[in-house]
Amino acid sequence: MPRVWIEDRAEHADYQAAMEAWQEAKRAGSKRQPPGRWRVRWYGPDGKGKAKTCRTVPQAEAEQQALLQRLDKGSYRDPQSAKAAVRLVANEWHGSLRKQGRRTKDDYRELLDLYVIPKWGDWQTGAVQWGDVDQWVTELCDTPGKRGTTLGPDRIRKIYYVLSSVMKHAVKTHRIAVSPCHEHDLPSNDDQDDHIYLTHDQLETLAERAGRYQTFIRTLGYTGIRWGEAIAIKVGRTHLGDRRIRILQAYSDIDGHLELGPVKNHEKRSVPLPRSFAEELRPLVDGRPRDALVFTAPEGGPMRYPNFRRRDWDKAVKSAGLEGLNLTPHKLRHTAASLAISAGADVKVVQLMLGHKSAAMTLDVYGHLWPDRLDEVADVLDAGRGAALSRLRTASVPT
Structure with a gap:
């Protein structure tokens, strides 16, 4: 049981001096409160003595009980830490x-x-x-x-x-008991106006117009991986027999320099490849070192986003008749999600494919793409109700 006690400071020299100073200030017109006579004392979890003064006995007793409860339940926080x-x-x-x-x-x-x-x-x-x-x-x-x-x-x-x-x-770090950042009404980020969902025909046309990078664009559009993840794919992590690509690292542009690091949210994962598309990757994989990059810049080395946009992407978008949509390589994630959902993928599959931290995040962004299935539920309820009514009618028929 934690120890919390109350002491009377009436005979303490520091209290008597504080009272004399207060009385003198009061005679001079001060309206400040008198010093606290009652001191609540206790030992914190760190074993160090703590103290708090109160002006009245009821205040001190209330503070004593509150401290006892917090110390007993493990919710105690040192007031000084706050x-x-x-x-x-x-x-x-x-x-x-x-x-x-x-x-x-x-x-x-x-x-x-x-x-x-x-x-x-x-x-x-x-x-x-x-x-x-x-x-x-x-x-x-x-x-x-x-x-x-x-x-x-x-x-x-x-x-x-x-x-x-x-x-x-x-x-x-035990500075406060509860965070003030919870249940705030934040501005909505579920505006889907900037989401672009290409059809299979549009995606294939865009890829065809991209020349040497058509397989790269299909990778973005069918797997939903991020740009930095795509340019970091290595041969040893491309498993064509299993139709999987392991996403373990990603490149980030730091002050003009590409640095290889962990994937976002540390969501390492495997993404699926359509069977026909997997074979398109074989020439980029077979016979190459395991640590070689699958997709590279024309001059070798990892691809750089500004160069790709200027040299290849913008031309392919225009040639495919998709200009005006504000389409970017990153937005092919939305296409991958929509195509997967239309193919019957559930929310957990899409979450794992895209590397979202939670299924809730996936639903926040793409929940509107799943059919609500309300009519299916109503039909099942109708069938159940019909069967129940039929049984009741049969039971009520006299034998």
Whole structure:
């Protein structure tokens, strides 16, 4: 049982001195409260003594009971820890990131420096309340960002995610008991206007117009892998017999330099290949070293996005009659998802194929593509009800 006790400071020299100073200030017209006579004392989980003063016995007893419950249930947090500045906790959180690639960490650092720390940096961590965060989200929605333009829903959600991660770190390090970043009404990012879903005919026409990169475009359009993942595919991870490609790494462009790192969300996975398409990859795989890249730039080495867009992609899009759709290589992920769903893939299959962190994320983005099947449910209910009515009628017929 944790030990929490109350002591009377009436005979303590520091209390008597504080009372004399207060009485003198009161005679001079001060309206400040008198010093607390009752001191609640306890030992924290770290074994160090803690103390808090209260002005009345009921206040001290209430604080004593609250501390006993928190210490007993393991929900205790040192009040002094909550006074740590958000800036300190934010930098501590960012420094603790180990799984994320350099590009992701740089993105988080940018959002910390542009939005989180300027707003919250000097706040005490324990002082940030749910309402404060909610008002901040409204400000992000209503005011221009640091670049002078209105922040989009995705950008706002990413900024909020960074603050939420900082506060989760504060909970894990026992600075606060509960994060203020929960159940906020964030701007929707499910606007599908920029999603482009090519048909099989459109995808094949685009690939045919891409010349030497037609197999690469089919890979993007039928597997849904990201650009950085596609250009990092190695021969040894392309299993044509099983019709699978193992996605284990991805390239990121860091200040003009390509760096090989982990895949996004660390979702290593295998993606399926249509049988006919798998054979198209064979000339790029057979007889080559296992660590060789399957897809390379014309001059060798990994492909670079700006060069590919300018030299190959834009021309293929125009030749295929798809200009005006704002089609990008990345948006072929949407085509892959839509084609898989139309072929009968369930949400878990699409999640694994695309490397989403959760099925909920997949549903948020592509849920509208699955047929709602409401008529099927109604038909099954009709059949069940009809069978029940038939049995009741049979049972009611006199023998």
